[in-house]
Amino acid sequence: MGNHSDGSPNHSGTVATAGQNEVEKFQDPGIPPHRLRLADTDPKAAKRAERQVALLFGSSVVGTLIFLVAYFAIDLGDDTSIATIRLQNALLGIGTAFAMLGIGTGIVHWAKALMPDHEVSEERHAIRTEEDRLAAVRIVDDIVEETGIKRRPLIRNTLLGAVALAPLPALAVFGDLGPRPDNTLAHTMWAPQDGKLKRLTRDPDGTPIKAADVTIGSAFHVIPEGLNELHEGKLNEKAKAVVLLMRLNPESLNPSPGRENWGYNGIVAYSKICTHVGCPVALYEQQTHHLLCPCHQSTFDLTQECKVIFGPASRPLPQLPIAVDSEGYLVATSDFKEPVGPSYWERDEHERNRNA
Amino acid sequence: MKALSQKRRHPLAAIALLLMGLLVTGGLYAVASTVNQAKATTSTNANDAEEGGKLFAANCATCHGMGASGSQSGPSLVGVGAAAVDFQVGTGRMPMQMNGPQAYKKPAQFNEEQTRQLAAYVASLGPGPSIPEAGLLDEKGDAAAGGELFRTNCAMCHNAAAAGGALTRGKFAPALAGVSGQHIYEAMVTGPQNMPVFSDANISPEGKRDIITFLKQIEANGSPGGADLGSLGPVSEGLFIWIAGLGVIIAFTIWLTSRTS
Numbered sequence: 094m095g096n097h098s099d100g101s102p103n104h105s106g107t108v109a110t111a112g113q114n115e116v117e118k119f120q121d122p123g124i125p126p127h128r129l130r131l132a133d134t135d136p137k138a139a140k141r142a143e144r145q146v147a148l149l150f151g152s153s154v155v156g157t158l159i160f161l162v163a164y165f166a167i168d169l170g171d172d173t174s175i176a177t178i179r180l181q182n183a184l185l186g187i188g189t190a191f192a193m194l195g196i197g198t199g200i201v202h203w204a205k206a207l208m209p210d211h212e213v214s215e216e217r218h219a220i221r222t223e224e225d226r227l228a229a230v231r232i233v234d235d236i237v238e239e240t241g242i243k244r245r246p247l248i249r250n251t252l253l254g255a256v257a258l259a260p261l262p263a264l265a266v267f268g269d270l271g272p273r274p275d276n277t278l279a280h281t282m283w284a285p286q287d288g289k290l291k292r293l294t295r296d297p298d299g300t301p302i303k304a305a306d307v308t309i310g311s312a313f314h315v316i317p318e319g320l321n322e323l324h325e326g327k328l329n330e331k332a333k334a335v336v337l338l339m340r341l342n343p344e345s346l347n348p349s350p351g352r353e354n355w356g357y358n359g360i361v362a363y364s365k366i367c368t369h370v371g372c373p374v375a376l377y378e379q380q381t382h383h384l385l386c387p388c389h390q391s392t393f394d395l396t397q398e399c400k401v402i403f404g405p406a407s408r409p410l411p412q413l414p415i416a417v418d419s420e421g422y423l424v425a426t427s428d429f430k431e432p433v434g435p436s437y438w439e440r441d442e443h444e445r446n447r448n449a
Numbered sequence: 450m451k452a453l454s455q456k457r458r459h460p461l462a463a464i465a466l467l468l469m470g471l472l473v474t475g476g477l478y479a480v481a482s483t484v485n486q487a488k489a490t491t492s493t494n495a496n497d498a499e500e501g502g503k504l505f506a507a508n509c510a511t512c513h514g515m516g517a518s519g520s521q522s523g524p525s526l527v528g529v530g531a532a533a534v535d536f537q538v539g540t541g542r543m544p545m546q547m548n549g550p551q552a553y554k555k556p557a558q559f560n561e562e563q564t565r566q567l568a569a570y571v572a573s574l575g576p577g578p579s580i581p582e583a584g585l586l587d588e589k590g591d592a593a594a595g596g597e598l599f600r601t602n603c604a605m606c607h608n609a610a611a612a613g614g615a616l617t618r619g620k621f622a623p624a625l626a627g628v629s630g631q632h633i634y635e636a637m638v639t640g641p642q643n644m645p646v647f648s649d650a651n652i653s654p655e656g657k658r659d660i661i662t663f664l665k666q667i668e669a670n671g672s673p674g675g676a677d678l679g680s681l682g683p684v685s686e687g688l689f690i691w692i693a694g695l696g697v698i699i700a701f702t703i704w705l706t707s708r709t710s
Contacts, residue, residue, distance in 0.1 A: 378643035
């Protein structure tokens, strides 16, 4: 083989010089010559590498000590400031990093610089012969024969039964990931309870809101009355029932027929759950009357009953019909007229049932 | 020191400590309240409204109209109150440099006295929110309650760490670090530009005090996790870990596979 590293073109005539009738074979170039490291020849360099490894291991020890000191010496009492927590977090992180990196880099450096580095080449296994394959088939046949599974259907059938039943516990366990939400997604806490209309209350303290409190340009974050008193499933209920309450000039609103009474003197309430994937839509621009979802920039126009004017949401935000009770507090006259939030498998069916 | 530490369990130690604490807080309060008094006496100057009227005619009437009744280029300011003027002029947003999606914060063009005079003039045109009392801006409210109110009412636009965020079509909610408590309070009661109004009927004055306390506390203490990379979430954090984190991993792989000399 010629030396091709000079970049000269590879002429076909120069390759086949070994013999006119022989098929050209790739020659094994062998292992390149072993190059000794500095530490192999120079005892000073070896000593230096040894010290470097020791230094790396030492830095690991220091890192561990930093961690322990930060953990035990920095006292986090009731009146700890965030600055103290930050200091401790930083020291714990730096300590752990040095403790781990010191050991890791030390071992690698040790192996690379000092441990023997002789090169070994392993021969490839010979390709398996036909006899081997036949022997394997014989073994399988022997097993089938000796177990007698063909002759003993009782054993075979009970085994099949046992294997078929064994995954059942897994089914039961995964079943606990449920239950299916069924109809719960279609209803919220706003539905009147025992004929009593639910009041609109402030998030988070749950105090009721008077219509007079909602000045033009205001935005209230609203939860249903009684949510804070729930003992179970409070977060699930809140996730469905949160509402944004706003007041505009009544002339700016353009309610469609049948929805004229859903607001009160320009006060309107809309579900805060985006119809795209359920982020809270609460970025209200009081001059443009746009509601913006922070996750995917779906924009809803309040003056057009929260029609989608930009972004991936497919439906307007559901409106909560509101009125004022005898004491002047805002109440929801009914639940939302459609399921709130993003689409789900049975949503159309639930909406049909609601309107039927 | 030893004598002190021996006597710390003395029955009178608690009383002594209490007295010391009272003296310190009382002293601080006295200093603070005299400052407030000075402010209060100057803000009720009868000439202020008159002087403010002249300033208004000279600087603001082009857009807001004579008598602040509004024009094609600017809204009427009757009834916006002194708080709105103090916020808009005090943060330099007004006079506006040019028309755009949003007025930017810039160095104030009027000094404190002129701002006060303008505010007094606009307040004299019709009732509106007034500049908050110093007692509501003392940053001594309940920071935890303020944090809850902030996360419910403000965080969606201004970011949970008050680092600000984008709105539609070039508008944005500004970062709140470095904004004075007075301006934060005024922004809540007046709802400048596209910010909704958070009147006292929505968030009580004490609630607003709590929010300011919370904001000043997180501003003073910073992030418990160290460098917050602007508190902008996955954008800055992702950029950092993709470049710095992957860079470190690549450097280590090169080192691992390289031969030692």
